[in-house]
Amino acid sequence: MTVSTPPPPTNSPARGRFITFEGIDGAGKSSQIAFVTGLLRARGLKVVATREPGGTPLGEKLRELLLHEPMHLETEALLMFAARREHLAALIEPALARGEWVVCDRFSDATWAYQGGGRGLEREKFAQLERWVHGHLQPDLTLLFDLPHTVAQGRIAAQARGLDRFEQERAEFHERVRAAYLERAAAAPARIRLIDADQPPALIQKRLEEIIANLCR
Numbered sequence: 001m002t003v004s005t006p007p008p009p010t011n012s013p014a015r016g017r018f019i020t021f022e023g024i025d026g027a028g029k030s031s032q033i034a035f036v037t038g039l040l041r042a043r044g045l046k047v048v049a050t051r052e053p054g055g056t057p058l059g060e061k062l063r064e065l066l067l068h069e070p071m072h073l074e075t076e077a078l079l080m081f082a083a084r085r086e087h088l089a090a091l092i093e094p095a096l097a098r099g100e101w102v103v104c105d106r107f108s109d110a111t112w113a114y115q116g117g118g119r120g121l122e123r124e125k126f127a128q129l130e131r132w133v134h135g136h137l138q139p140d141l142t143l144l145f146d147l148p149h150t151v152a153q154g155r156i157a158a159q160a161r162g163l164d165r166f167e168q169e170r171a172e173f174h175e176r177v178r179a180a181y182l183e184r185a186a187a188a189p190a191r192i193r194l195i196d197a198d199q200p201p202a203l204i205q206k207r208l209e210e211i212i213a214n215l216c217r
Contacts, residue, residue, distance in 0.1 A: 013099030016046075017215065018092065018137070020107040023145030024178050025167050026152030027197045028204075030105060032145070035205055037103050039212050048095045051105035053080060055087040067164035074125070077115045081129045084108065088134055108134065109142060109184055109192070114166065117180020118173045141215055143208070144185050145197040149174040 019036070021029040033049060040047045053063040062083040066076065084107070095102050108130055115121040149171055156167060185192040193211055195204060 013097075016096040016098070016100045016102060017140045018096060018102050018104070019215075020104045020109065020139040020142045021145070022106060022109045022113070022142055022181060022192075023195075023197060024113075024147065024149060024152050024174055024181070026155040027145040027147040028155065028201075029143070029145040029197070031201075032143075032204060032208060033103060033105055036143075036208055036212060039209065040101055040103070040216075043216055045216075046098075046100040047103055048091065048100055049103045049105075050087070050091060052087060052107055052110065053083040055083075055092075055104070056090045058086050059083040067166065070165065073115065073119045073121055076119070077111065077121050077125070077129065080111050080115065081133045084111075085133045088137070093137070104139075107139060107142070109144070109181065112184050113177045113180040117183075118166075118169070118177040139191060141211070142188075142192040143195055143211070144181055144192050145195045146178070146182065147197040149178060151198055 021033055021036075023029045037047050037049050052059070053066050054060045062079055065071075066079055066083075071079075092102050092104070111121075111129075112126060116123060116126050152174070153171070156163070182194075185194055195207060197204065
């Protein structure tokens with residue numbers, strides 16, 4: 001008689017969740033990342049907060065090039081995905097495998113919006129890069145902070161700081177970026193949650209609390 005042996009028990013933790021923040025420059029998403037990270041940690045979750053481009057030593061070097069050095073559109077897109085591949089391999093995927101939650105300021109939706117919508121990168125080229133670099137992984141939740149460019153521009157001007165080369169683009173560029181973000185959100189409504197960023201911070205945070213509570217159920 002053959003006796004089946006049960007599989008050995010596993011001590012592997014449950015996979016963590018991956019949350020990304022998106023929006024045009026000046027939409028105020030960065031100021032809400034700390035708030036959401038705090039909400040998650042208050043629930044006893046281990047959270048890794050990171051950003052793109054960046055997140056790793058190599059990624060931060062590529063960030064400086066991408067934000068300040070003029071380059072061909074396809075070079076820009078390739079560098080974005082190169083930094084992303086390193087980010088995934090060195091930080092995001094290991095953290096998720098340990099059961100930690102990752103909160104990231106921008107991910108591939110930003111490349112779709114900025115390099116695709118803003119600069120005109122062919123959609124098929126974007127799709128090929130996305131499949132190659134992280135076809136196996138998409139964020140569990142993306143919070144898209146939507147705001148008219150005129151309002152965002154006023155917020156940036158009030159900060160009285162040096163602008164990177166994306167922030168220095170003309171209004172038409174930022175309008176295309178916003179339109180591409182909204183198109184992306186319409187195509188993935190289950191993942192991308194639209195946040196009206198043109199309202200008081202308290203109302204935004206109330207909405208974020210509701211979304212995070214539902215995600216943690």
